[in-house]
Amino acid sequence: MSDAEEGSTNPRRWKFQFFVRMVWPERNLVMTAYPEETVKSVLAQIAWVTGMPLKELRVIYNGKQLQLEKTLEECGIENDCNLNIVGRLRSGLYPAASHTIDCVLSLLGQVWTCNTQRSCEALNTLTGLITRYFNLPGFVELFAASNAPAMLVAVYNKPCGARTGKLAESCITYFLSCARAKNSQSVSSGAVMEFCKQLRKIGRGRDDHLYVSCRNTLGHLLETIGVSYGSGSVKKRVSLHDVFSFVPELADRLLMGLDNSKQCRNITRPSLGDVLDFKTFLAPLRNQIILQQQLLRGFVSGDGNCSVEKDDDQLLAEEVDYLRLVFLRLLSTMDECFNCMAECMVDKEPGGKGFVLYPSWSMYLRILKELYDTSKVFDGAEEMFWTILRLHKNMLSALVVGFVRIGDEHRWILDNRSVTTFECRRHLAMVLFPIEREDFDMFHEMLIDRSQVLAESFEYIGGAKPESLRSGLFMEFKNEEATGPGVLREWFVLVCRGIFDSRHALFVACPNDCRRFYPNPASKVHPRHLEYFRFAGRVIALALSKKVQVGIVFDRVFFMQLAGIHVTLEDIRDADPYLYRSCKQILEMDANFIDSDALGLTFVREVEELGCRKVVELCPGGKSLVMNSHNREHYVDLLIQHCFVKSISEQVSNFAKGFADILSSSKVQEFFQRLELEDLDWMLHGSDNTISIEDWKAHTKYQGYEESDCEISWFWEIVGRMSAQQRRVLIFFWTSVKYLPVEGFRGLPSPLFICRTTEPSNRLPSSHTCFYQLCFPQYSSMAVMHDRFGVITQEHIACSFGTS
Template structure:
């Protein structure tokens, strides 16, 4: 209704009426009131009220004609509307206003959306003009709700009561002071919605029979919306001048703006999205975009939409949902673009989460909308094709704007790196770059969208390619983030340290609290057997918490002892005596699975144990000096194995296959090979067919490549598939998510995995050792320190390793040498006499060195502890 033809009303509020139970039948617009003795009792209220109209009276119609025959009729009509709760509403309107306009006016003020007016015992048609009713002065019309066929009548009554209470608080705050607290009413409504879900549904006579769990709460919230309660609450919140009940409106709306299960029952929380959308729409039209309540409402909407069950049936249409959500997503994108344009380029955590949630849900819904998945044709979002009014075009533009801004930010980070490199060498600060990890969140969201838009994917790759150094620095310094797995397809752009940090995020962090660690007490004489029992019987969750172990009858505990245990267990586990693994002929520290391990009845359990040990060693960042063959690595990564991949594990088969590929046709035919292979196992010989009927299929020049592929697959996959499965299962037990096993190995090259697990097998760099050693009680130029380093220099490489192991429980250094250790090394001046051997605190990388009187004495004492049987477990915690 236009301003020129509006309606005005005022209310009379009688005293309080008892309302015991929200499920008790309440009339529409129920409010604490007593009945007025006569409509004339409200005349004083009418006479003092000012009309919002000022519109000319309608001429014409029977009523108007009758008025003109006697005297000048007033320009407006005054009448009363009596609600079923006995509240009387004084109204005045233009004669040409319709009954529907009156109902709309009442609905706008919170009296519900499905109303009817009754006069003289008949229902008035909405299209009827007031002039046609020929109403006598001060007539009374009756406001009723339409009868509904619904099992939730109490929900309608309570929702209508909330709407009318909020409307009353806006227009007549003095009389509403005695009314129930609006926010408490909303909490009561939420509780009723939750309680409705708990009602039995097995009664075939019940109208609720057969309804799924959670449907009731969704219908309750839809009733809340249809009854006009959100409109009334928002109107009360934005009222001008502000109502004294504004704080109740805020509290009432905030009842739905939480994802805390203790504040909002999970079954209700999961279906709040349509209601949150309604609040967002209403607030977006009436308040500033920086309004705190509006921002909280928008943030909660994004969070709820990302819940597994956050999309009720009314929002199941992907296109419709994106259309409704996109305006709010565009608002947060603008905020993020402004933050990224700042000198610090740092986003607030709340804005980052909100943007991520909106993009996540739009990405998911867009993929559902696209037939057969894949990307959208460019014609749907190309600006030249004139589709700028569609969500497809608008989402594409938002994504490109965001990508362009991220590109600018990466350029600035590249300049920072260049300046650091020129001034003092490349120095990537963990704290500084870690604070900029928001850039990775932006890139992650853009990767999601790139699955929809092909040109976004292309430009994203170009941006990453142009800024490899800042990208690596961001990933290298990033804290744990489970959403970065998409970077595996760009691993060629990352440095080793970045790739290593990427996969370490897939491993547990462990606990610092010893009370939550998996405790083990191991007898050295039964090292492997007891370690096997402790590890294989533990639940994966217990192992992911971390390990606290000690050796029987030894005082030493802590990380140093744990590092020693890992090295000793791996040395025993991968020894030929265990028949689980075989060393590669040309690299005795590289192993592949032994097909004859079936001789051990426990071999499958031991292989799972082996997988767990490898995963735990990586989790605790211990280099154990062994590596896996490329064939095993590729299997764990879910990739196929080619001829070149077997060269280290089986050089004989590799050479034979290479010769077959180089032979002429006649020579190949003369070999009389078939698609089968002979296997010698446990003293017996058997023939395995590489394909169905393989013994009868001869190898020739046209099928020799296929023969080689099948031979490799059978030898390195099929024949040991059960062993591989158990080993892989053991490794995945340690990952934070077992489903990440493939992503873990895909993120690495074999050389990366070697550096992480095996460490460096190169000669120890003595100068690097000195640079990373500090002194306590000694000085670098003291003769005792000079003698110490001369004694170390005279040792063999293996003796140096034993000394280092005695000192730190580190036998194999990280690939980047001593600088890759968790701490500097320390030499402390011991108080013992020269007759004592050195001692160590391996947890703290601390060597306690007595002041020996000569270089010869120093050499003698160091030679003693460099013996393998002495260097193991000679230190203390």
């Protein structure tokens, strides 16, 4: 910018006095020139003082560029006029973009020197240029390399310029929105980084809303395209050191938020934005540290093929040390946060009265994920991380159950099962099921004859569309009034009993545990056996999704195949104890004895199929391959795979397909990988523990009765005298729950209710199984009550009295 004024040092000659004001960096110069001097000579003086290259400078007067060889007098420069001196960018590969950037800089020069009205017009014109030319090849790269970001930020920060400042802010914000556009992301990071740097220089950082917006946009670009290296003739980029510059402020913000979360438990601090920004800027730095470690160890050659410039863009030792310090500080703070959680939850039963998960704890899992990923970078850090989580496994489980609703982002927790509980693993598996919509019009309706439960259920479930089954089930038994969840729970038990009944030849029970099943290799005797396995997969998945314990469990060989895990000798211990012992003996026998061929074994197996026996080779040429001490392990493995994998692969595959029909995705293996076999046992079968009367009482409420009433005292005394079987029958009558959850009564979706009725005292108790209500009148004596309950606790008639 320049001002020209008349001087009076020589009465015969006058000269121009120029006041040169530079926008960035802010600087004022005073220069003189005579009218006969050329424009070029004036620019030469400016170039000499400022260090800017002469060939890149030009002068704008009244909107026109002055010719370098003309004199000031020939250009018609008047007293007290304004001139704009701008630097022309080299066009290189982008002449059109270069010309446009010149216009941008010229407009910004006008903004700085003109009145408010003209400045606002110039800023509006500038926004229009960005709109029109943002996607012009080279525009964004040249914009970032020019003085434009610095000049725009200077206008935004200009004192006494509220109107122009707002327009500059709007212009920058619009540029950011263009940068986020899908077709512009790969070239925009350098320009957005420049805005961040300039806002920091003027002290607008950390909490300034425009700076935060720029930082968020840069984070979005880094997450989308990674660390950008630029293209074309302009080598503007976001370096790793640029990325690192954000970590201290983000780490401090995160630590402050965690400290606040311990004090203000009802406020969500730190915010999701803080955590996501920290994650975005930390991830490329972690990757760089790993790469540098690999380079040091010789895993990656430094021959130029590496995506990181070895000399120019490696993290410095002090930067790596700082990241380790951030990890330690955050891990220590998370330890304190867990202790604070534990204090809040002392003596509070999960899901019980007074149990509260505060909103401020909701970000803990995301922070732990970043700490876990970072722990892999530094020696000894991973063990430190898992040690802290082992100390707080119950709190970790509470966070998982309380806040994880869907998705895979918390699967990392299962990388170390010692920090997980059953509730944690079960929840991480259960989130793979879709959320059931309570739309009764969409429910899949079934009307089942009790005498044909398996066959009719197969037709209803096997022929249904998966989306129909995921919407919910509504069923009733023929000629019975009862409907609702209680009836549905009973149906699950009955249909599973039919599926796993040995008479249907679909599954085989383990010799040592009749509750444990795996697919029957000879199931093909059933003409539609593969369809039934898909049906079985659907039923089991539905039962799990609705948390109904059906009283059966899977054998390990079945579980391992569903999880996609290789079946080994130890896995067949329950399925075939005889084969297990035989294989163990082969592996433990003296090598010389084995090599003598005393056993006479080759790589074959004799099988029976549809009443016929035949010899099957375990591998090509197995008949002529003699088992010896060198290949006996291979022989045992092939034998196991043939007996328990290959022979039932079709059955397992169809069961898995049916199971996948109910999941929100087809990740059947992932569902079972998230669980231990014992977890699945508890989910399918429920508790084997003796029913606790005290636990029963603690989860029972009263309607129409008071806990102190004599009828309630009689009831619990009668229950205390019942056999274990009678108690189970009573619970089934009351709730249609055949097998209690592993947590006991706490695991039921609702407390139990004892309700007083106005019926005559000669009436038997009744129940509303949907609502877990047991109803009975005021009996005249404990003997009468004992007699009435003795009737309904006979298993063969108990199901006749539940009404809903």
